[in-house]
Amino acid sequence: MKSYNVDAFVLRLRPLGEADRILTLFSRERGKLHAVAKGSRRSGSRFGARLDFFNRVSLTLHRGRSLDIITGAQSAIDRSVWDRLVEPETFALASYVAEVIDALSEPDLAVPELFDMLCELRDAIGAGVPAASLAPAIDLRLLGVLGLAPELDACARCGSALGNRPLAGGRARLSPNSGGLVCRRCNVEDVGALTGDGGATFGVSAAELSMLRALRTAPFTALGDIGDAARLRRLTSAFVEYQLGRRSKALAVANARTARRPAPKAAAR
Ligand SMILES: [Zn+2]
Structure with missing residues (x-):
């Protein structure tokens, strides 16, 4: 079969030629997809507003040589x-x-x-x-x-468990470069060792940390x-x-x- 159906979100729309659009979709069945919606830039397009940004749509697509073509679209108006x-x-x-x-x-x-x-x-x-x-x-x-x-329960560098009160006796920091919390010792050892822009760390309070964990x-x-x-x-x-x-x-x-x-x-x- 050259046709298939997906349940998808419209993540991005780009113009293609005079009347068409290329859509970036994220589908349940196949993850990220790119597809062409022919005529979707014309007023009175049969797709109407169904292919608007961030809509959830049930699509029928036809496999094309390079990009697949949207042949049908249905969405509940919310x-x-x-x-x-x-x-x-x-x-x-x-x-x-x-x-x-x-x-x-x-x-x-x-x-x-x-x-x-x-x-x-x-x-x-x-x-x-x-x-x-x-x-x-x-x-x-x-x-x-x-x-x-991000690792929020132990030090992302040395793995030492920080427990429920990781900030007792010192301030823990979050390091995107290291992948999460860094304990005081690792943070001190790293001073001067990190190069480039990857070394930025952020101080985090106990309340902020527990909120991040809950979120x-x-x-x-x-x-x-x-x-x-x-x-x-x-x-x-x-x-x-x-x-x-x-x-x-x-x-x-x-x-x-x-x-x-x-x-x-x-x-x-
Ligand atoms: Zn550590």
Whole structure:
């Protein structure tokens, strides 16, 4: 059979010629895919808005010589998600997630946990969970699903267990370069030994660390307002950007926007 069906999220749309688009999709069945939606840039296209960014769609594709062609698309209209995706913070978060998945996932390799995470994220967006609270939780989940989870329970360098009170007697630090927490001893030994830009470490308080640990498995829809979510996000996004090998474009845009805005009143702790 030259046709097949997938359940997929639209991660990216690029124009192709006068009337077509190339879509980057993340599907349950085959992971990341690129496909052509013919005529989708014309007004009155038969695809309508079904192939818009971050939509979940059931697609029929026909195998092409280089790129597969989308021949059918169905999606349930979900106004609650739609309404929130136009908010700048939510759109920035979805763009960031799409960018990271596109960069870190292999084509044609199914990762069902990643697809499930996208479904959960869409549900949380639709339920009105604040984007700021979702951001650090998503970073940790993305890294976990991709097998890149930061080590938060032991020193990532020497493996010594740090227990539940890792900060007693000294300040532990997080090191994206080392893959997680580094104990005081390893951190001291590394001073001067690290080269390039890979040696940046971040001080982490006991409260922040326990929050990061909890966020690894917290259901997205259960997240309310998190105190100082922006600080947690700086820690988690440093790990994602280390894996990307560069600054995230979507994150840079979001940070520039945040910097221009007056700081919101601190949430009650
Ligand atoms: Zn150590």
